[in-house]
Amino acid sequence: MSQHQSSQKSPMQQADIQQQITNSIIKILEKGTIPWKKPFVSDTTKFLGLPINFTTGVNYNGINILLLWINAMDKQFPTNEWATLKQWNKLNESIRPQQKGTMIVKYDFFEKEKDGEIERIPYIKKSYVFNRSQLKSYVPVVGDHPVTDNVVEKIETIEEFVSNTKVKIQHGGFQAFYNRADDVITMPPTEHFIDTDYCTAGENYYSTMFHELGHWTGHESRLKRLNDKFTKGNYAKEELVAELTASFLNAKFEIAGNEIPNSAAYIASWLKELKDDKNMIVSAASAASKAVRYLESLDC
Structure with a gap:
């Protein structure tokens, strides 16, 4: 894999690079994650921190921050330190087999003479970087993991409620998600959750868990929303x-829910879904109430 693509690109190639960037953003949003706002930390500092070049000590900026955040979340990299293959090699480091680089981009100019004048034309150069945790020499250390003063205080009534469902919950990594194939909820460690302007670390933790518990109820062995016919077409409804479900459970246990992102794009996406399907909100609310009743039936 070439680490630097510095040759001049055609307009079509330039558009392809921009489409790759857009697709990477769309992909993570389609997973239900907003890469620039989460209620828990996902690398060495709060709110993902800023990716940094390990060899220069300089932070990446612009779209590269999102590109690196997205890949760090997707691959669950525990550090925000990156460098090109060439830079790692200069430090006598090598990359583990089967590891892929993460694309970053840089805007540059080339000069072209036109009508006797020199014209500077912008273009995009792409290169690839590797996270420090992809090195053969990498050994996890305490410093690679988030450190936060926030503490998730256990709420015994919620702990008992969740325990009675017999749901399998594992802690690790930097993502909260429900794996239908394994029928397991994965949550980030409690120490990764943080206080926000609207919620405590504990409220963010439990409301995040309630969201995934909502998905858990849809398994084919329970309420059968997530069966073999489940496709991308009804993904938005399932997220709703x-x-x-999380909102209803938050109200039941009298805790604040996750902060709703102040994002016009986020709101617009739901507006589009609801406008396209006038029955979605009614159907989703009914399904959520059914999910809560099912969970309550296990609470004994």
């Missing part, structure tokens, strides 16, 4: 069911 999970969000409403």
Whole structure:
């Protein structure tokens, strides 16, 4: 894999690079994650920190921050330190087999003479960087993991409620998600959750868990929303069911829910879904209530 693509690109190639960037953003949003706002930390500092070049000590900026954040979340990299293959090699480091680089981009100019004048034309150069945890020499250390003063205080009524469901919950990594194939909820460690302007670390933790618990109820062995016919077409509705389930459970246990991102794009996406399907909100609310009743039936 070439680490630097410095040759001049055609307009079509330039558009392809921009499409790759856009696709990477769309991909993570389609997973239900907003890469620039989460209620828990995902690398060495709060709110993901800023990716940094290990060899120069300089932070990446612009779109490269999002590109590196997205890949760090997707691959669950525990550090925000990156460098090109060439830079790692200069430090006598090598990359583990089967590891892929993460694309970053740089805007540059080339000069072209036109009508006797020199014209500077912008273009995009792409290169690839590797996270420090992809090195053969990498050994996890305490400093690679988030450190936060926030503490998730256990709420015994919620702990008992969740325990009675017999749901399998594992802690690790930097993502909260429900794996239908394994029928397991994965949550980031409690120490990764942080206080926000609207919620305590504990409220963010439990409301995040409630969201994933909402998905859990849809398994084919329970309420059968997530069966073999489950496709991308009804993904948005399932996300809405999970969000409403979490909201209903938050109200039941009198805790604040996750902060709703102040994002016009986020709101617009839901508006589009709801406008395209006038029955979605009614159907999703009904399914969420059914999910809550099912969970309550296990609470004994």
